[in-house]
Amino acid sequence: MHAQLLTRAQAPLAAREIAAPRPETGQVLIAVKACAVCRTDLHIVDGELARPKLPLVPGHEIVGRVVETGAGVDRFQIGDRVGVPWLGWTCGVCEYCASGRENLCDRARFTGYQIDGGYAELTVADQRYCFAIPVDFDDVAAAPLLCAGLIGHRTFRMAGEGERIGIYGFGAAAHIVAQIARYEGRRIFAFTSPGDAAAQDFARGLGAVWAGGSDEMAPEPLDAALIFAPVGALVPAALKAVKKGGTVVCGGIHMSDIPSFPYAILWEERVLRSVANLTRRDAEEFLALAAKAGIATTTRTYPLAEANRALADLRSGNLEGAAVLVL
Numbered sequence: 001m002h003a004q005l006l007t008r009a010q011a012p013l014a015a016r017e018i019a020a021p022r023p024e025t026g027q028v029l030i031a032v033k034a035c036a037v038c039r040t041d042l043h044i045v046d047g048e049l050a051r052p053k054l055p056l057v058p059g060h061e062i063v064g065r066v067v068e069t070g071a072g073v074d075r076f077q078i079g080d081r082v083g084v085p086w087l088g089w090t091c092g093v094c095e096y097c098a099s100g101r102e103n104l105c106d107r108a109r110f111t112g113y114q115i116d117g118g119y120a121e122l123t124v125a126d127q128r129y130c131f132a133i134p135v136d137f138d139d140v141a142a143a144p145l146l147c148a149g150l151i152g153h154r155t156f157r158m159a160g161e162g163e164r165i166g167i168y169g170f171g172a173a174a175h176i177v178a179q180i181a182r183y184e185g186r187r188i189f190a191f192t193s194p195g196d197a198a199a200q201d202f203a204r205g206l207g208a209v210w211a212g213g214s215d216e217m218a219p220e221p222l223d224a225a226l227i228f229a230p231v232g233a234l235v236p237a238a239l240k241a242v243k244k245g246g247t248v249v250c251g252g253i254h255m256s257d258i259p260s261f262p263y264a265i266l267w268e269e270r271v272l273r274s275v276a277n278l279t280r281r282d283a284e285e286f287l288a289l290a291a292k293a294g295i296a297t298t299t300r301t302y303p304l305a306e307a308n309r310a311l312a313d314l315r316s317g318n319l320e321g322a323a324v325l326v327l
């Protein structure tokens with residue numbers, strides 16, 4: 001099968017013909033139809049996340065059809081459409097798994113990182129970590145829901161119930177979260193790279209009540225702020241933007257170092273926290289909500305063979321919404 005393969009970090013993906021995977025017990029073999037490109041893929045390709053499986057098929061926002069089932073598969077049948085997210089396997093017995101926090105599992109394995117992912121014609125996945133995709137979404141539209149949507153939503157949920165929500169970095173995750181927030185009657189304040197008028201227009205088009213540069217202050221104090229851009233300097237900026245008791249949530253898996261900042265901007269019970277990975281419950285809840293809220297994803301499609309171009313566009317910020325590889 002055709003695959004785009006990471007053979008070593010900090011090198012472009014290589015187009016290769018590799019052996020098709022076979023479904024083992026509990027696994028489904030999936031013909032990939034669409035795979036969105038996540039910033040985490042960039043962090044893996046760029047060597048910012050340590051020790052990926054090598055060679056590796058990246059990609060963890062997979063939508064495809066089941067074409068074969070391994071022994072014991074009972075959740076899906078041949079022909080079913082499924083989505084495969086970042087969380088690929090958990091142990092089920094560690095203290096985190098045992099307490100409803102499988103996203104923090106000590107032995108978790110992740111799709112497109114320790115497990116081959118969706119930048120290929122075929123992939124296998126453990127059926128327990130695959131999800132039915134609501135009929136409201138076609139394959140391309142659904143792909144960004146599997147990580148940008150899911151982890152974006154988990155990030156948003158950690159922000160509490162406040163009305164005024166800041167979002168730093170208006171990419172794939174933000175463009176979905178903004179729609180959920182609006183559906184829930186919240187008000188979104190979007191912070192982009194200074195001077196990025198196109199991104200600010202995009203944010204306003206998705207319902208943001210204000211959009212400006214990350215070097216600006218919002219017109220009113222925020223209840224919470226979400227940071228999706230991998231830029232540590234945004235942490236003190238966001239802490240300054242939230243009011244007493246407000247929460248700042250970092251939604252990314254990697255961030256540049258956070259500069260030191262005065263305690264005064266954290267004091268008064270502001271909370272700074274991160275979000276890591278997802279649980280299967282997050283996925284079930286979010287996919288149902290996405291359909292109910294009528295989320296419309298903005299996508300730019302690329303053939304599988306042009307995965308490197310998709311990554312380059314994401315890296316340069318030359319992208320509105322999400323990049324999606326189509327097969």
Ligand SMILES: [Zn+2]
Pocket residue numbers: 090091092093094095096097098102104105106107108
């Ligand atoms: Zn575990």
Ligand SMILES: [Zn+2]
Pocket residue numbers: 038039040041060086147148
């Ligand atoms: Zn991701």
